[in-house]
Amino acid sequence: MRAGPSQEEIRRHNLGALLRHVHLGGPTSRAELTSRMGLNRSTIMALTADLTAAGLVREELPRETGRAGRPSLVVRPESARVYVFALDVGVDRLVAARVGLGGTVLDRRETVRRRGPFVMEEVVGPLAAFARQMHRKTRPDTVCVGAAAAFSGGVAREDGVVRFGPNMDSVDVPFGEEMARRLGLGLPVTVGNDANLGAMAEHTRGVGVGCRDLIYLHGDVGVGGGVIVNGALLGGHQGFGGEVGHMVVNPKGRSCGCGSLGCLEAEVGERALLEAAGRFENHGAQPYNGSNGSNGSGALIGRDAVRAVVDAADRGDIVAQAALGRVGDWLGLGVANLVNIFNPEMVVFGGTLREVYLGSAAQVRSRITTDALPPAREHLRLRTSALGDDATLIGAAELAFAQVLADPLEVLARAGS
């Protein structure tokens, strides 16, 4: 039999919990922390003192409260001092950001990624350069406490290796290891599936705050997903869970990058929509010309192209309307299946699916009405992402903060040394 947790373990846990409250909830008064965490005032004071001494939070007098009595001190995260690097590897873009404790994006760099097979150097090189540029601009008293990347592909939980990425031809890529080596910060780079991280971001900071059962669908070139069940991300046996984009909805349908037929991704992804709207051009073969959102011939690609279809449909373009209707129908079928299996409280449409959903909601919801079980859909809320295109990046930042929130003082001591 194991003895109960030691005092040291309890203290570490409480420090992490307090830091998490301030990190997610923003500046919070001591009095509020006392009631939210269910600890007594002197404990909160001692924990805050430890975190303040470590430079993770600072205490301030609040602005007028308008109430009688001595005001409770407000605990704020040291956003400008404690930060992480968040990276986002999408099929058609690379983003690096410096995100402060509390979730503030302090600095951000983005570039276009040429579509096509994954080449380690072409991804790691620009991201490492961005990180170096941003690192150089920081003040000497700042401290980096972690780094993490969102990757458009399946990531093994065990070793962080990207095992598959049909839209990038990436198989068995030790991305995190290489990225950590190139960053040279002495910190590991944790890697997560981009849609999984987007789900966590919407759950902790976005539209799904306070919602314990949520499904996030992320559209870019393909369709990714993250399933949150009772507040935790559903990873499955090896961490590949939640790949709803490869749920087969139409067995005789379009061929998918994964080799199957009629995956949700193949029916509602970027290519399906653009082809149905008669706007698809094989830009994979086009040489990269450095501009964002268009290929050599001037036609839009990527998220801009998807938005252009929704725009055209809104202005009355019949072909675009039919294309959106068709895509919306398949999307609704996919969501109906998910609703029947998981009975989520909320389904969030992110990335390009935000516009696709808003432009085809009539089809999507009609499908859900006819195909999902009435009790399972009764209280379902369909929402669009609150974090927009940055949901995956914010998710990566949260992943990078996970360590410091689990054991604040230990991580900080290590980062400071």
Place this chain on the structure above:
Amino acid sequence: MTPVLELRGIDKSFGPVQVLHDVALSVHAGEVTALVGDNGAGKSTLVKCVGGIHPIDSGEYLFEGKPVQVHSPREAAALGIEIVYQDLALCDNLDIVQNMFLGREHKRGIVLDEDTMEEMAAKTLEGLSVRTVKSIRQHVSSLSGGQRQTVAIAKAVLWNSKVVILDEPTAALGVAQTAQVLELVRRLADQGLAVVLISHNMNDVFAVSDRIAALYLGRMAAQVKTSDVTHAQVVELITSGRSGDLGLTNGVPA
């Protein structure tokens, strides 16, 4: 749960023309109720009756379960009912704060209390997660269509209103701005307001509504939960007043 706003048996005639026949409508807190119907179905008249612009001929008007009499827009506003019309009624030559407090300015002594108004306006916009506006001292003339809509909606929310009625808020907006306005509409309801959305765009209606009320030739054809109907059924209700078991039978609600 008691509806925030409930109408029963509303009749309204303009001279010999009866525009509303025995209309019932209930609007719930935390929900978006979409009011749909063809041109001339009576949507605008119904909204103007709710807003106190047109007196009703007969019928019951209940607010938070209690019967009330609403004879003027000011009385509707006092109850907590705000209407955002299509033309928005904003003044181009005034800034955002001035517009939001137009006609209801805060005063300190005999001068305007600019600080309080500015703070309240900023807080309201922030509470609605509006980040597209650069400065709240910007003139409204410099704003885009979507931003104007946002300001008009924020103006309606500023007064601790309980019911906000939006008349075609996404008409004439581009896709990016439509998305922002729809998300704002949804957020209002998620924050506990009762929202009535008038729209002709079925995608907008399905994207944000919890209930759909369909008017047909001055009669309420049906009021249904959005999660229980399909696009085709709603279109039938709008165009013919009935769809399967739903809707009017010989001009009488089923």
